[in-house]
Amino acid sequence: xxxxxxxxxxxxxxxxxxxxxxxxxxxxxxxxxxxxxxxxxxxxxxxxxxxxxxxxxxxxxxxxxxxxxxxxxxxxxxxxxxxxxxxxxxxxxxxxxxxxxxxxxxxxxxxxxxxxxxxxxxxxxxxxxxxxxxxxxxxxxxxxxxxxxxxxxxxxxxxxxxxxxxxxxxxxxxxxxxxxxxxxxxxxxxxxxxxxxxxxxxxxxxxxxxxxxxxxxxxxxxxxxxxxxxxxxxxxxxxxxxxxxxxxxxxxxxxxxxxxxxxxxxxxxxxxxxxxxxxxxxxxxxxxxxxxxxxxxxxxxxxxxxxxxxxxxxxxxxxxxxxxxxxxxxxx
Numbered sequence: 001x002x003x004x005x006x007x008x009x010x011x012x013x014x015x016x017x018x019x020x021x022x023x024x025x026x027x028x029x030x031x032x033x034x035x036x037x038x039x040x041x042x043x044x045x046x047x048x049x050x051x052x053x054x055x056x057x058x059x060x061x062x063x064x065x066x067x068x069x070x071x072x073x074x075x076x077x078x079x080x081x082x083x084x085x086x087x088x089x090x091x092x093x094x095x096x097x098x099x100x101x102x103x104x105x106x107x108x109x110x111x112x113x114x115x116x117x118x119x120x121x122x123x124x125x126x127x128x129x130x131x132x133x134x135x136x137x138x139x140x141x142x143x144x145x146x147x148x149x150x151x152x153x154x155x156x157x158x159x160x161x162x163x164x165x166x167x168x169x170x171x172x173x174x175x176x177x178x179x180x181x182x183x184x185x186x187x188x189x190x191x192x193x194x195x196x197x198x199x200x201x202x203x204x205x206x207x208x209x210x211x212x213x214x215x216x217x218x219x220x221x222x223x224x225x226x227x228x229x230x231x232x233x234x235x236x237x238x239x240x241x242x243x244x245x246x247x248x249x250x251x252x253x254x255x256x257x258x259x260x261x262x263x264x265x266x267x268x269x270x271x272x273x274x275x276x277x278x279x280x281x282x283x284x285x286x287x288x289x290x291x292x293x294x295x296x297x298x299x300x301x302x303x304x305x306x307x308x309x310x311x312x313x314x315x316x317x318x319x320x321x322x323x324x325x326x327x328x329x330x331x332x
Contacts, residue, residue: 007041007042007043007044008042008043008044008062008063008313008316008317009043009044009045009046009057009060009061009062009063009080010043010044010045010046010061010062010063010064010065010309010313011045011046011047011048011054011057011058011061011063011064011065012024012029012045012046012047012048012064012065012066013048013049013051013054013057013064013065013066013067013069014047014048014049014050014066015049015050015066015067015068016049016050018067018087020298021296021297021298021301021302022067022087022088022296022301022302023302024047024065024087024302024305024306025047026047028302028303028306029045029047029306031303032303032306032307032309032310033045033310035307035310036307036310036311036314038314039310039313039314039317042317043310043313043317046061051070054070055077058077058078058081059077059078059079060080061078061080061081062080062081062082062083062316063081063082063083063084063085063313063316064078064081064083064084064085065084065085065087065306065309066084066085066086066087067086067087067088068086068093068094069084071099071100074100074101074104075101075103081101081103081104082103082104082105082316083104083105083106083107083312083316083322084100084104084105084106084107085106085107085108085109085308085309085312086106086107086108086109086326087109087302087305088108088109089108089109089110089111089112089113089217090108090217090218090245091106091108091326091331091332092218092245092247094106095331097326097328097331098328100328105322105325106325106326106328107312107322107323107324107325107326108324108326108332109305109308109324110163110164110324110332111164111324112301112304112305112308113164113165113295113296113301114164114165114168115168116294116295116296116297116300116301117165117168117243117294117295118165118168118169118172120243120268120290120294120295121165121169121172121213121215121241121243121294122169122172124241124243124266124288125152125157125173125211125213125239125241126152127266127288128211128239128241128264128265128266129149129151129152129155129210129211129239130147130149131147131148131149131264132288133239133264133265133266133286133287133288134147134261134264134285134286135147136288137285137286137287151177152176152177152178153176153177153178154177154178154179155178155179155210155211156178156179156180156181156208156209156210156211157169157170157173157178157179157180157181157209157210157211157212157213158181158182158183158205158206158208158209158211158212158213159173159180159181159182159183159193159213159215160183160199160202160212160213160214160215160216160225160226160248161183161184161213161214161215161216161217161244162182162183162184162190162193162196162215163215163216163217165215165243165295166182166213166215166216167190167191167192167193169213169215170182170190170191170192170193171191171192173192174192178211179194180192180193180194180195181193181194181195181196181197181205181208181209182195182196182197183196183197183198183199183201183202183205183216184196184197184198185198185199185330186198199221199222199225202225202230203229203230203233206230206233206234207233207234207235208235209234209235209238210235210237210238210239211238211239211240211241212226212234212238212239212240212241213241213243214226214240214241214242214243214244214248214249215243215244216244216248217244217245217331217332218244218245218247218248219330219331219332220331221331222247222248223247223248224247224248224249224250225248225249226240226248226249226250226254227250227253228250228253231250231253231254231257231263232257234262234263236262237262237263237264238263238264239263239264239265239266240254240263240264240265240266241265241266241267242265242266242267242268242269243268243269243294243295244269245269245271246267246269246270246271247271251267251270251281255280255281255284255287258284258285258286258287259284259285259286261285261286263286264286264287265286265287265288266287266288266290267281267287267288267289267290268290268291268292268293268294269292270292273291273292274291275289275291308323308324311323312324
């Protein structure tokens with residue numbers, strides 16, 4: 001029987017520890033399926049939590065929507081599985097991707113954050129430009145020190161990773177008069193970016209940036225991309241925003257420069273998470289910490305992700321390529 005003539009089994013596996021923002025509950029799944037009425041009779045959905053009864057569902061599942069999944073003997077445990085959607089943009093916890101059976105396509109949620117992520121980065125850049133991290137440090141210490149700053153217009157933003165989020169930020173940046181430099185694996189130009197470069201040229205352009213946004217995926221190629229040497233190349237008083245993954249930045253080297261007053265930063269991602277109480281970052285100067293909450297929200301994130309999942313379910317049934325496919329070679 002071909003896929004067009006039978007129902008597709010999509011299993012939704014929840015991880016309770018991720019919290020309600022990431023919960024694909026039965027109610028949310030039903031609401032999303034109702035937004036795709038053509039799939040109501042073509043997709044059978046099961047919903048589980050924390051591995052209870054998982055192997056029973058895997059025996060007939062064609063697709064799984066989850067954060068993570070035990071992968072031991074996966075071909076044997078899930079003989080029909082052809083597609084896994086990871087509930088999030090980062091897929092580092094799935095490495096090495098070569099361990100995933102070849103017949104399975106992996107997709108992720110990049111781009112779903114869109115509008116909310118752009119708003120967060122806007123906030124972070126405005127905070128850095130207005131020297132808010134420095135003022136918060138002074139407030140903690142009971143120190144009155146006026147921090148004056150000029151407007152954004154004419155300053156330079158370097159975006160490392162001009163993908164969905166980076167490109168949206170570039171558009172906003174141009175609207176407020178920022179010069180925009182970009183780093184992209186291919187080096188190919190994109191609209192709203194004045195000058196595009198590859199990672200090999202990073203050290204050449206870092207000294208020009210007033211603000212640096214990290215929005216690239218974490219891969220073996222981008223690990224510690226902003227190391228001590230790169231941080232040394234940033235101009236005095238420049239600001240760093242890490243929206244992506246902690247592994248792209250040497251946080252200890254950054255902490256030293258923050259405490260010296262050479263740089264300021266807004267960080268949303270850490271390793272490990274939650275950030276341990278004993279971490280020296282908690283007391284670092286000129287730093288704003290947001291606890292990995294930059295672009296997820298309870299109202300829209302999971303419902304919009306489910307809409308993407310059902311669109312891909314439709315494409316799987318129709319034999320079309322899936323959106324947001326993860327490249328095993330590129331690791332994103």
